[in-house]
Amino acid sequence: xxxxxQSMYPVPGDPLPPAVRAPSGLRMIAxxxxxxxxxxxxxxxxxxxxxxxxxxxxxxxxxxxxxxxIDIQLGLMPPHDLAAVLVGRRSLKDVIITHAxxxxxxxxxxxxxxRSGAASLAVLDLAILGRLLDAIRRLQGYDTVLLDLGAxxxxxxxxxxxxxxxxxxVSTDEPTALADAYAVLKLQARDRRARDDRALDADVRLVIxxxxxxxxxxxxYAVLARACGTFLGxxxxxxxxxxxxxxxxxxxxxxxxxxxxHPNAQAAEDVGRLVDALLR
Numbered sequence: 001x002x003x004x005x006q007s008m009y010p011v012p013g014d015p016l017p018p019a020v021r022a023p024s025g026l027r028m029i030a031x032x033x034x035x036x037x038x039x040x041x042x043x044x045x046x047x048x049x050x051x052x053x054x055x056x057x058x059x060x061x062x063x064x065x066x067x068x069x070i071d072i073q074l075g076l077m078p079p080h081d082l083a084a085v086l087v088g089r090r091s092l093k094d095v096i097i098t099h100a101x102x103x104x105x106x107x108x109x110x111x112x113x114x115r116s117g118a119a120s121l122a123v124l125d126l127a128i129l130g131r132l133l134d135a136i137r138r139l140q141g142y143d144t145v146l147l148d149l150g151a152x153x154x155x156x157x158x159x160x161x162x163x164x165x166x167x168x169x170v171s172t173d174e175p176t177a178l179a180d181a182y183a184v185l186k187l188q189a190r191d192r193r194a195r196d197d198r199a200l201d202a203d204v205r206l207v208i209x210x211x212x213x214x215x216x217x218x219x220x221y222a223v224l225a226r227a228c229g230t231f232l233g234x235x236x237x238x239x240x241x242x243x244x245x246x247x248x249x250x251x252x253x254x255x256x257x258x259x260x261x262h263p264n265a266q267a268a269e270d271v272g273r274l275v276d277a278l279l280r
Contacts, residue, residue: 026137029278030147030164032157033171034180039209040170041069042252043242044148049107049259050275056144058109059096061136063160064150065124068114074099075255083115086128092135104260112136126159133163153187162191166203166278168239172210173220181206182227189232205239207274217241240274242267
């Protein structure tokens with residue numbers, strides 16, 4: 001692993017670092033959304049645990065720079081966070097914690113917690129962010145890294161969305177969520193094209209969350225896919241549909257995961273299908 005205390009800071013005039021190719025066998029997946037409130041962080045946590053249950057060694061990174069809340073949703077109190085790494089006080093390995101519920105030992109995964117309420121992180125210099133991404137990719141012991149991105153289209157979020165192997169864009173059927181998801185997809189395509197000639201081959205998929213039914217989710221996906229096909233020239237594939245389930249907010253209030261508290265809930269079943277689709 002690179003020494004973050006010595007190499008995080010860019011030399012004046014350094015160009016923006018290119019996307020770093022993942023070591024063989026490592027896959028980096030980002031979960032993004034155009035607006036808040038669509039269940040992006042909840043889904044990131046559920047995916048991390050679902051992948052772990054299928055034998056993957058997972059690191060979940062809270063990249064909602066400035067409004068991090070993975071630790072809150074899980075009832076954790078990490079002693080250090082990403083801010084300590086960025087200022088050189090701690091290494092990545094010092095900050096990473098393991099979420100290993102006793103009732104679901106096979107669902108353990110590691111977390112790189114973020115910092116909530118730190119405005120300086122939300123406007124992080126992209127050269128520094130590139131070095132952080134490089135260091136995360138070079139960590140040993142993982143085959144999957146999940147990035148829970150911040151909602152919206154700020155420069156840091158766009159940078160990360162354009163640098164990963166697979167991008168999952170989460171939306172609901174609300175018109176504002178669909179419009180904002182389209183904006184994420186449009187800018188992601190532009191950013192990938194600017195950094196990589198193979199941008200059109202990028203693995204970008206849609207997740208429709210909080211649907212009243214699977215059929216409703218497919219109709220919502222069709223609306224967004226049609227807009228992308230018409231105006232962007234290519235429609236992302238459908239990664240999965242997660243139906244609305246009252247046990248999701250209940251598990252969040254309990255600061256636990258849906259796969260632990262309600263493994264047979266319909267939302268848990270939908271997450272399982274989404275995980276299986278990602279692994280195919």
